Amino acid sequence: MNKKSKTKPAARNSNTHLYAVIMAGGSGTRFWPLSRQLSPKQLLRIDSDDSLIQQTVKRINSLIPLNRTYVVTNENHYLEMKMQLASGVNFILEPEGRNTAPAIGLAAVNLYKTDADSLMLVMPADHIIKKSEKFLDLVKDAAALAKKGYLVTFGIRPKRPETGYGYIKTGSRVKGQEGFKVDRFTEKPDIKTAQKYLMSGDYLWNSGIFLWKSSAIINEIKDYLPELYKKLAIIKKAVGSEGFDSAVKAVYSGIKPISIDYGILEKSKKVIVIPADIDWCDVGSWDALDEVVERDKEGNIKAGNVIDIGSSNSILYGGKRVLATIGLKDLVVVDTADATLVCKKSEAQKVGKIVDELKKRGYEEHITHRTVHRPWGSYTVLENGNRFKIKRIEVKPKAKLSLQKHHHRSEHWVVVSGTAKVTNGDKVCNIHTNESTYIPPSTIHRLENPGIVPLHIIEVQSGEYLEEDDIVRIDDDYERIKKG
């Protein structure tokens, strides 16, 4: 360590201009039924008590403090990410997904306006890196290269002929530097090509981790994606002003979706790749768990309420319900409150087809879980009936829901533990355990936990329309009024 700090004082000092840009817009379906549209992979606790995005923020925290950490995501995921991440993290919200080039461009114009010398460490929010120390060392190396104007990409030495990743073919070593020139980027190969790549030793996996100056990437966008550059220029002008959100909204729908790899990196002359031996995994599907989670002596990975007899080499992922398994081999079983997946391990990448079928059938099991987390607590849908819906609602101590009303439903509330402070039209009163109240339609109301232990109520909704969007928010602690 001492040696290192002696040899790289410049890189160390440059870190005050280093910013983290975490790409967290994905709504990964490949971890269904654990992941849902509104609970994507980056929010899941797959291999540890921290979710993947929490790990991503913590991993670089010794190098990049929270106030220089930016998460690029969208409104659907913003609240839950905010709940998971320490306060201080910055958010940049895309109105809609437009692939990585526009998202990176949006972050770049924000950072450039904040700090014209800013360096952006771009990282997907949903990958696992086991050798964190090594990664941080490489980030420092990459930062030194980026300062010189290079677009640095992190390439992973292949361990197997993987057909699920893009590859980078390395060229000659950059004189006096840690990196290599890039010969070319390749699409996901077939198995024969992947085997050839593996044997040749010249190919690295494209990790989707990049480091460059915000000014450098903006310049490259100007050269190679001039249409995008024009839109970003409009946004850039609005950064820091009140009109920012509406400028982004106005511009974004006209942006053509394109990836940073295809749009810039495959064309730019400034790209450099540094080989990264950091035990990286993109956790692209259920079978990838074998790489990142320790298996028991039978080769199984087990979680939740599993009763197993004699299974081996399987992923048995239960929840609160009983999941009983007998004699399974090379299988993935994932059990959640409202859906169960049983899948041959080698076909785990077909989960997306199940999600397509759920969409086609008009189901909702790919959108939300039965339990939905909110800043004030959570609710669990116990039953969705004909003209009625039953929820158990948990409100954290001192927290309150928005002041709201519904056009189409009335609500019966029974307090089953704790004390509720209820605003019901003009009246405000406390409702205690084993007491109930009734909220008529169109009546302004609010549920609040004034106490110091959690409040649990059972809500029986009754009416002709019982979806979440029948809500008019009059006041809200969590700035959700705009969202209707």
Add this chain to the structure above:
Amino acid sequence: MNKKSKTKPAARNSNTHLYAVIMAGGSGTRFWPLSRQLSPKQLLRIDSDDSLIQQTVKRINSLIPLNRTYVVTNENHYLEMKMQLASGVNFILEPEGRNTAPAIGLAAVNLYKTDADSLMLVMPADHIIKKSEKFLDLVKDAAALAKKGYLVTFGIRPKRPETGYGYIKTGSRVKGQEGFKVDRFTEKPDIKTAQKYLMSGDYLWNSGIFLWKSSAIINEIKDYLPELYKKLAIIKKAVGSEGFDSAVKAVYSGIKPISIDYGILEKSKKVIVIPADIDWCDVGSWDALDEVVERDKEGNIKAGNVIDIGSSNSILYGGKRVLATIGLKDLVVVDTADATLVCKKSEAQKVGKIVDELKKRGYEEHITHRTVHRPWGSYTVLENGNRFKIKRIEVKPKAKLSLQKHHHRSEHWVVVSGTAKVTNGDKVCNIHTNESTYIPPSTIHRLENPGIVPLHIIEVQSGEYLEEDDIVRIDDDYERIKKG
């Protein structure tokens, strides 16, 4: 047919003394999670819209009317069986299971007292017979033999070297009759022995179907099980009197459990076996479904809300929840509201070990389903919380629950569809959709559906003890007052 009726006029006429005795005491665990202690295999609709016990009653109905059909079961299963079976069927309740010899003895003394010439066709309630017509013909043949004093057993020609059944070795043909003498009964064999049996052609599967005179079996019990005979003699005296139930209760706990095969059939000189080519299956475990349910062109058996991609030769048994399966081979997947089983088909007989583990853990997923059927309708436990429990209750039109009270809980009722007539202490009133009421502890109350469409209410129970046995019944349409 004409030929038959000409040759067997005696057998035809004897049918007025022919009684069906359906052995329905089993609490089969081998179809868990679909079967539960309180929903055993015989009550399940496994291969058709009729449950196995409904099929058993209907199968012989053209020969034996309902008033000569007796179901031997226990109090736990009595109500649900009564709901499933047409009125007119007789029930004989065992206070506790004592294996087949006491159960058959109990039925025999009942029938003998009713009709001294009675013939008993003893049948398990949970088997499938596809060739019903053939079976009825054989019953007529067997009845003729039974009239002569024989104990007739039905032997099934083996189709495979099955290790899960007992076998009967046939002896010489009984002169001038359809049957064979029995050389010996055998225990379940190992696979080598089973193969030998299959090759020899002298062995038949023991189906557990018997036909004999009640007087004949009572005499054999006297000779071979004298202790049991003494207890049955006490019960016999009480048949038809008010003291019957208490006589059975007093005697039964002292009875030693023993099977009819081991206790009588292996020893008696009067046993005769008739080979029965009736496409019989005892549906002993999930993999047996392959024998009795038609498979699709991939060899799968599918039911419920299943989304499958590319599975083959598997049993995919879903319910209302989403069950997604990908690339499975030779697997059994059974998904219910509160538990899921995933099991290699060839290891389906190990399900009993899962049930053992559930017992050991003190779980309840082997006892009841989340939805419990009652004569007045059903209830579904939506959530079992700390000091609260949520049920959805459905009451059939014109039906009512018992007049009752609870010591330890209060109940909040919200009507979500239909109209409820509620007795609450001294008051009786109608509660309409979207109205609610509150039943305090120790208050006598009753829920009733006075209407002509089903009534659905949500019940929120609150209190220190929320089990089903905290109920004092004051009045009940379904004679459940004794049972507390």
